[in-house]
Amino acid sequence: MLNSSPLRATLIVLVALAGILFTLPNFVAPSTLNNLPDWMPKKQIVLGLDLQGGSHLLLEVNREEIVSERVKELRRESRSILANDNGIGHLIRTEGAKLTIELTDAENMQTALNALQELDVPLSQALGGVGGVDEMIIGQAGDKQITIELTEEGISERLSSVVAQSIEVVRRRVDELGTTEPTIQRQGNDRILVQVPGFDDSERLKDVISKTARLTFHMVHPSMSAAQAKIQGLPDGTMILPSQDGGEELLFEEVAIGGESLVDSQPGFDPQTSAPIVSFRFDTRGGVKFAEITAANIGKRFAVVLDNQVITAPVINSAIPGGSGQIFGNFTAESANDLAVLLRAGALPATLDIIEERSVGPSLGADSVAAGETAGLVGGIMVIIFMILAYGTFGIFANVSLLINVTLILGALSLLGATLTLPGIAGIVLTIGMAVDANVLIYERIREEKRAGRSPIQAIEAGFQRAFTTILDANVTTLIAAAILFFLGSGPIRGFAVTLAIGIITTLFTAYILTQFMISKWYARRRPKELKIALFNFFPEDLTLKFMKVRKIAFAFSLVLIVGSMGLFATKGLNLGIDFKGGSSIEVQSTEGPADIAQLREIVGALDLGDVQVQEFGTDVDVLIRVETQPGGDVAQQEAVTKVIEAVEVEGYEKRRSEVVGPTVSGELATTGTLAVVAAIVAVLGYIWMRFEWQFALGAVAALVHDVLLTIGLFAITGLEFNLASIAAILTIVGYSLNDTVVIYDRVRENLRKYRKMSIPDLLDMSVNQTLSRTILTSITTLLALGALVVFGGEVIRSFTIAMAWGVLVGTYSTIFVASPLLINFNLTARKEPVKKEERRADGASV
Secondary structure, eight states: OOSOOHHHHHHHHHHHHHHHHHHGGGGSOGGGGGGSOTTSOOOOOEEOHHHHOEEEEEEEEOHHHHHHHHHHHHHHHHHIIIIIITOOOEEEEEETTEEEEEESOGGGHHHHHHHHGGGOOOHHHHTTOSSOOOOEEEEEOSSSEEEEEEOHHHHHHHHHHHHHHHHHHHHHHHHHTTOSSOEEEEETTTEEEEEEETOOOHHHHHHHHHOOOOEEEEEBOSSOOHHHHHHHOOOTTEEEEEBTTSOEEEEESSOSEEGGGEEEEEEEEOTTTOOEEEEEEEOHHHHHHHHHHHHHTTTSBEEEEETTEEEEOOBOOSOOGGGEEEEOSSOOHHHHHHHHHHHHHOOOSSOEEEEEEEEEOHHHHHHHHHHHHHHHHHHHHHHHHHHHHHHTHHHHHHHHHHHHHHHHHHHHHHHHTOEEOHHHHHHHHHHHHHHHHHHHHHHHHHHHHHHTTOOHHHHHHHHHHHHHHHHHHHHHHHHHHHHHHHHHOOTHHHHHHHHHHHHHHHHIIIIIIIHHHHHHHHHHHHOOSSOOOOSSOSSOSSOOOOOGGGHHHHHHHHHHHHHHHHHHHHHTOOEEOHHHHOEEEEEEEESSSSOOHHHHHHHHHTTOOSSEEEEEESEEEEEEEEEOOOTTOHHHHHHHHHHHHHHHHTTTEEEEEEEEEOHHHHHHHHHHHHHHHHHHHHHHHHHHHHHSOHHHHHHHHHHHHHHHHHHHHHHHHHOOEEOHHHHHHHHHHHHHHHHHHHHHHHHHHHHHHHOTTSOHHHHHHHHHHHHHHHHHHHHHHHHHHHHHHHHHSOGGGHHHHHHHHHHHHHHHHHIIIIIHHHHHHTTOOOOOSOOOHHHHHHHTSOO
């Protein structure tokens, strides 16, 4: 096994060099990337919003508006078909997605039904496609009644089409702002995710994105004002719309010319007054129509209407040929530019509601990067020192593998163009702690084989061979948790899952294959007669601790902890973050010395926004303000955030980060988070049942539930914020706890085949003792990495890292005192059938 073929050695070196090569561009300034040789990769890791600042918006197409507008359209078309084309008398009522047509004469029923069938066009055909679903059901409800009802499939299909159109409009608008590398993508059937790095003016971004920007031109009623129309009644074919200056205008409903004819719009300044204006230009057809309208209505007022608001209504002094004109209004240079952007990009086909908003300032992003780098560096150094102290020369091999491992993770992120977030950095740091686990497994097995009397070469070969199954099983269980995190999580949590999953895969390569390669080359050169695996013996050899004798005490202790945790959860509850209860979270920083918390409470409390919490957040100049969900819905929530920011900025505070989560999103996140934990436990149950036996599966799941409940108890007793990152922490704990449990279970399975006459309690004690050094050493290295995150990682992920550190402790405890003893209670028995020497040797490939 230690004699690597030249091809295998070449592949190992090439993979390691590829990782280094793909990582190098990240250490080069973006402006100098083009100066690199052509053969070098030039992709860099994309930093998430929390690391470089920017804005995140989750938009939802207004379903009710889509249905309402379609029903109105059907009502107009039905009236035209029946009255204008066929002269059939009728009365139309609408209710939700349904129209009821009452005919005045029952004899016209069949004629009316036949005529209305032209409305029922398969939706994809109506939208320009081929085939499609039935958008509506047209039926007879009585002698004189016809019903037209939109189908759910039809509504969903139209909604999907509207989202696709909206994405393109939003993309054009964001691109016009001059931002770099925005992310605009669909989420589900009716949502659009917009992330704009480096653009932290979320208010302006919201204004540009969420406005429908439907531009129309209408003639103003020549002889009656809006006020007179309210008294005397609206003339036929007219409507009253508000104007930008606070008044109202009486306009004709007929659209003289629509914004779809626009081909360009640009901001500018009036040469006479220097006031900001917006110039526009129509296409050829629109220009001809514009010229005809202005020529026929000289001396009359012509209104420019944007989203049902009159922007301006000037008098037409002369015909305007050429198809161009100017829009005057109360513009600033920025608002004129934004309106020009909206008109160039085109109108949204429907209203987009903002249901989630996150904004991070560039200074906070820089702080997050610095915190992540410090935590990673400190954690890595502590793990490296510990491994050298524990294993000497072999610890150096493990550290080289660890460094290559981190390089491969960064290289893979660069190659994939993945987004690195602060939780993603936490995933890398956690990988540093857990990656050495495979090396510890191998080294401890080599020591064990050496104590059994094997020669150095035999001990090394047997150590690698017998550790492989355990390493594979332990990492697959963690990979299951990472996969569930990715598919059920969102945003930064998916970033954490990606780095964790990549870390697991690279760990299998570096800790096993690369370490084996280095040791084989070292052994070939040195040919040592004695293997000195440990520099310091942290644990005595051949431990014989009787863990199973105290299992009842351990069960009672765990039961007390679980009951206490659930009691606290029931009485005190969790400090739910806005991810789960909705609301707003605003982080501000004092620019004039330490923050005055009492003053801020008074200022924010006077805004009458309901339950508001003001608390210190990290340093004495940082403050976190939380505002409960506002009764007015998402729009009111956005307004509340604006009020708070404006109020505190006056007192010398600057916004560093803000988050707004509507009740719709928070409810979905709570459901998804619970589903993620349950799905992880079920998936693990299935995997272990398949790999071992039912007793092992139930024991592992019982230990998992034990760890999850105690972690919930930690959140209840400490008051740490329970948010979406906490779900990621719990799922990581699930993966870590499984990793630990599988190691011992693999050894139990091996010993069951070797010692068929030994009693189960004695066999379990032996198995736990044989793997105890590995269990403790892995816990120490993981806690060293997590400790660096807790101390240096910053407040944003502190609750996340504290929960994971706690999970390592309870996971280690539950592996020894819960998962293993439960096998006795589940009546695990030794195998009775004889085991062939070949099978024993194959099964021996576990620890």
